[in-house]
Amino acid sequence: MISASGALSGSYDYSEVANSVLIAMFASYAALDLAARVTAAKGGIRLAWLSGGAIAMGLGIWAMHFKGMLAFHLPVPVAYHWPIVLASLLLAILASAVALYVASRKKMGLVDASTGSVIMASGIAGMHYMGMAAMRLPATTQFSPHLVTFSVLFAILFSLVALLMAFDLREETKWTVPRRLGSATVMGLAVSAMHYTGMAAASFIPASPPDLSHAVSISPLGNSAVAIAALIMLLAAVTTSSVDRRQSEHRLRLVIDTLPAIVWSKSPDGSADFVNQRFREYTGLSVEEGLGWGWMRNAFHPEDRAEEEWRAAFAAGQPFEKEARLRRADGTYRWFLLRAVPLRDEQGRVVKWYGTTTDIDDRKRAEDELRQAQEDLARVTRGVAMGQLAAAIAHEVNQPLTAIVTNGNFCVRTLDGATSNPDELRAAITAIVNDGTRASSVISRIRGLLMKGSPNRTDLDINQIIQDVTILLRNEFTRNRVSLRTELPSDLPRVTGDPVQLQQVLINLIMNAIEATRTSTTGRREILIRSAKNLDDVLVQVQDSGPGIKPELAHRVFEPFFTTKEKGIGMGLSISHSIIESHGGRLGIAPSSTGALFEFTLPIDDAGVS
Amino acid sequence: MSEPESIVFVVDDDPSVRSAIKRLIGSMGLQVELFGSAQEFLASKLPNVPSCLVLDIRLPGISGLKFQSQLAKANIQIPIIFITAHGDIPMTVRAMKAGAMEFLTKPFHDQDLLDAIQLALERDRIRRQQEAELAVLRGRFESLTPREREVLPWVVSGRLSKQIADAIGTSEASVKVHRSQLIRKMAADSLADLVRMAEKMGIPIPK
Numbered sequence: 001m002i003s004a005s006g007a008l009s010g011s012y013d014y015s016e017v018a019n020s021v022l023i024a025m026f027a028s029y030a031a032l033d034l035a036a037r038v039t040a041a042k043g044g045i046r047l048a049w050l051s052g053g054a055i056a057m058g059l060g061i062w063a064m065h066f067k068g069m070l071a072f073h074l075p076v077p078v079a080y081h082w083p084i085v086l087a088s089l090l091l092a093i094l095a096s097a098v099a100l101y102v103a104s105r106k107k108m109g110l111v112d113a114s115t116g117s118v119i120m121a122s123g124i125a126g127m128h129y130m131g132m133a134a135m136r137l138p139a140t141t142q143f144s145p146h147l148v149t150f151s152v153l154f155a156i157l158f159s160l161v162a163l164l165m166a167f168d169l170r171e172e173t174k175w176t177v178p179r180r181l182g183s184a185t186v187m188g189l190a191v192s193a194m195h196y197t198g199m200a201a202a203s204f205i206p207a208s209p210p211d212l213s214h215a216v217s218i219s220p221l222g223n224s225a226v227a228i229a230a231l232i233m234l235l236a237a238v239t240t241s242s243v244d245r246r247q248s249e250h251r252l253r254l255v256i257d258t259l260p261a262i263v264w265s266k267s268p269d270g271s272a273d274f275v276n277q278r279f280r281e282y283t284g285l286s287v288e289e290g291l292g293w294g295w296m297r298n299a300f301h302p303e304d305r306a307e308e309e310w311r312a313a314f315a316a317g318q319p320f321e322k323e324a325r326l327r328r329a330d331g332t333y334r335w336f337l338l339r340a341v342p343l344r345d346e347q348g349r350v351v352k353w354y355g356t357t358t359d360i361d362d363r364k365r366a367e368d369e370l371r372q373a374q375e376d377l378a379r380v381t382r383g384v385a386m387g388q389l390a391a392a393i394a395h396e397v398n399q400p401l402t403a404i405v406t407n408g409n410f411c412v413r414t415l416d417g418a419t420s421n422p423d424e425l426r427a428a429i430t431a432i433v434n435d436g437t438r439a440s441s442v443i444s445r446i447r448g449l450l451m452k453g454s455p456n457r458t459d460l461d462i463n464q465i466i467q468d469v470t471i472l473l474r475n476e477f478t479r480n481r482v483s484l485r486t487e488l489p490s491d492l493p494r495v496t497g498d499p500v501q502l503q504q505v506l507i508n509l510i511m512n513a514i515e516a517t518r519t520s521t522t523g524r525r526e527i528l529i530r531s532a533k534n535l536d537d538v539l540v541q542v543q544d545s546g547p548g549i550k551p552e553l554a555h556r557v558f559e560p561f562f563t564t565k566e567k568g569i570g571m572g573l574s575i576s577h578s579i580i581e582s583h584g585g586r587l588g589i590a591p592s593s594t595g596a597l598f599e600f601t602l603p604i605d606d607a608g609v610s
Numbered sequence: 611m612s613e614p615e616s617i618v619f620v621v622d623d624d625p626s627v628r629s630a631i632k633r634l635i636g637s638m639g640l641q642v643e644l645f646g647s648a649q650e651f652l653a654s655k656l657p658n659v660p661s662c663l664v665l666d667i668r669l670p671g672i673s674g675l676k677f678q679s680q681l682a683k684a685n686i687q688i689p690i691i692f693i694t695a696h697g698d699i700p701m702t703v704r705a706m707k708a709g710a711m712e713f714l715t716k717p718f719h720d721q722d723l724l725d726a727i728q729l730a731l732e733r734d735r736i737r738r739q740q741e742a743e744l745a746v747l748r749g750r751f752e753s754l755t756p757r758e759r760e761v762l763p764w765v766v767s768g769r770l771s772k773q774i775a776d777a778i779g780t781s782e783a784s785v786k787v788h789r790s791q792l793i794r795k796m797a798a799d800s801l802a803d804l805v806r807m808a809e810k811m812g813i814p815i816p817k
Contacts, residue, residue, distance in 0.1 A: 394695050395668060395695040398695035398716045398717060399624040399626070399627055399695060399716070400626060401716070401717045402624075402627050402630070402693075402695070402716035402717040402718070403624070403626035403627045403629075403630040404630075404717070405717035405718075405720075406627070406630035406631055406633070406634050406717070406718075406720060407630045407633060407634075409634060409720035410630070410633045410634045410637055410720075413634070413637055413720070414637060417637075424633070427633075428630075428633055431626060431629065431630060434626070435626050438626075
């Protein structure tokens with residue numbers, strides 16, 4: 001059959017063509033899979049994977065190409081010069097090695113990608129045209145320059161796409177296999193398209209019989225053997241890869257699941273996409289129940305489910321630590337420490353959070369016990385000090401009082417009696433006056449002692465002081481099961497004062513409030529601390545849910561030594577009153593619907609007034 | 611200068627309290643002496659009249675309670691009324707066990723103090739009277755001859771003269787002489803009176 005142009009017209013065996021396309025797809029899949037393996041491996045193992053992978057992949061591409069050649073039938077006998085065929089195979093392996101190397105690096109820039117694809121394309125094109133050159137047939141081969149150029153460009157384009165796909169798909173996730181299958185199909189078709197374009201570029205003009213030295217003719221058996229060998233090789237590569245992957249995955253999984261902590265990864269907003277088996281073991285929930293926001297909503301103590309706070313922590317994008325109580329399978333809660341670190345992309349955006357949740361309950365309990373012991377000790381010490389103080393006060397104040405009472409009795413007796421000496425009476429009454437003055441000076445001396453230390457005035461934010469004090473007293477709130485509410489507007493003007501003295505006042509008011517809630521008639525134990533801006537001062541209110549103050553006692557509570565408490569010495573409010581007065585403010589009781597409401601004012605800084 | 615009928619000592623470190631107490635007790639017509647510390651009190655000469663001590667627990671130097679036991683050791687038997695500004699139960703118990711008359715907390719009711727003082731003075735007066743009586747008896751006993759002292763317990767035991775003579779190995783006649791002599795010397799009105807005297811002096815009586 002000789003066509004008009006004199007060229008031999010060939011025909012394709014379409015089932016062979018189909019086989020070649022399948023081999024191309026299979027080789028592509030292997031290439032993508034192997035790229036991931038090479039990426040995951042390190043050192044000598046990486047080199048082994050790279051060379052083994054290159055051989056398997058090169059063989060695959062070459063087999064596809066050779067199969068494609070054999071699918072083309074010419075009306076003349078065709079033999080192949082085997083050394084050239086062998087060389088083309090080596091070239092295919094080399095090109096595969098380059099491709100795998102580029103796609104498995106940590107980063108692949110545009111330069112890497114283009115260089116890699118040019119090298120890979122040259123290798124593939126080289127292999128193709130070498131394979132054609134290995135043909136020994138009674139004809140000369142002519143090439144259409146356009147189609148050759150087109151096929152080379154096509155090879156470059158295909159290589160680029162293949163490298164990008166391999167790079168993109170090397171991370172192993174849930175959707176890897178289906179995506180790889182899709183990509184492999186596209187790649188396989190592209191390889192085939194390139195090959196058949198190259199074939200189409202050639203036309204064969206009948207000529208004298210060729211030199212058949214080193215030439216072999218390919219029998220149908222040999223044809224199949226090539227394909228089968230290539231397939232077996234690829235299959236072996238993919239199987240080994242998958243076994244190896246499973247082993248290393250299994251190893252990692254074992255490490256993650258046996259770590260003595262709940263290990264997790266979360267998306268940038270904080271919803272979990274992975275939790276390890278420890279989560280299931282501790283909470284008794286399924287791993288799925290820990291995903292999304294389930295790690296918090298299903299496992300946390302209701303009081304610790306502050307979703308807004310957690311979202312804010314994740315949104316801040318900085319590594320952080322937070323404590324929370326987690327429910328154990330048996331229903332008990334234990335304290336855990338969550339530590340999170342973000343993984344960022346090149347632009348610095350958080351792409352993932354990784355972290356652990358560790359049981360710190362025993363440690364925390366020990367810390368709490370230690371703190372409790374310290375507090376108890378402090379309380380005892382304070383109690384002893386109070387006792388000593390009370391004894392001192394009793395003695396110091398009782399002496400003049402005894403003299404006053406005794407002298408007073410003398411006066412009464414004298415006046416009642418028949419004889420009364422005015423001089424004696426005058427002397428006794430003078431003594432009474434003197435002793436009265438003395439008693440009052442003793443009290444102010446003691447008060448001065450309790451307030452010792454010169455005031456240290458600074459410009460301060462009263463809300464900050466309130467917050468400091470509530471943190472300081474956190475244990476007291478917890479121990480007495482009192483819930484604290486604060487209403488602290490952020491736009492308060494600053495005031496001048498001694499932070500330590502103001503803390504003392506607040507501690508006093510809050511401790512009184514806590515004590516008052518214990519005898520709450522409604523059973524509610526609440527304290528509300530509110531701050532507000534008045535015309536020219538700042539107002540702070542402390543309100544409790546206790547029984548309130550009897551109106552007839554209201555004017556007495558600020559007197560020194562007046563107390564309604566069994567163990568009080570009646571100095572707290574008296575001292576607080578003096579402190580607030582010395583700040584130029586007022587401390588008083590305000591009418592309230594529930595409980596007692598103490599309030600004090602502090603003048604606003606002149607400098608702060610706009 | 612004649613000795614007063616009775617005297618109240620007040621030991622308190624606070625001068626106003628001291629003078630107020632003096633004024634109060636003085637208004638009842640009692641003699642009062644004031645001291646600022648236990649040492650001052652010990653340094654003074656104590657008159658031999660019914661007296662009592664109003665003592666503050668908290669004193670400079672030695673405490674009131676310690677002072678109480680020192681006085682007991684020195685066999686100074688003066689009734690003590692404690693006054694304290696800050697007393698507790700153990701302190702009170704200790705003071706009362708050691709023989710305190712009263713324990714008053716400052717500021718005290720004037721009547722409580724005055725009652726306690728009256729009681730203390732009365733008790734001291736009785737004690738002094740008993741001691742004086744005993745001293746007289748002992749003087750009389752000292753004036754007896756050795757033989758009369760030997761006979762006295764036998765007489766008190768109610769033995770007949772003959773029995774006494776057998777017991778001490780002498781004649782019935784000389785026992786009778788000793789008996790009448792010792793009854794005269796002891797100024798006993800009757801045998802019963804003599805028995806009471808022997809009891810007071812603690813003389814052992816043979817069975």
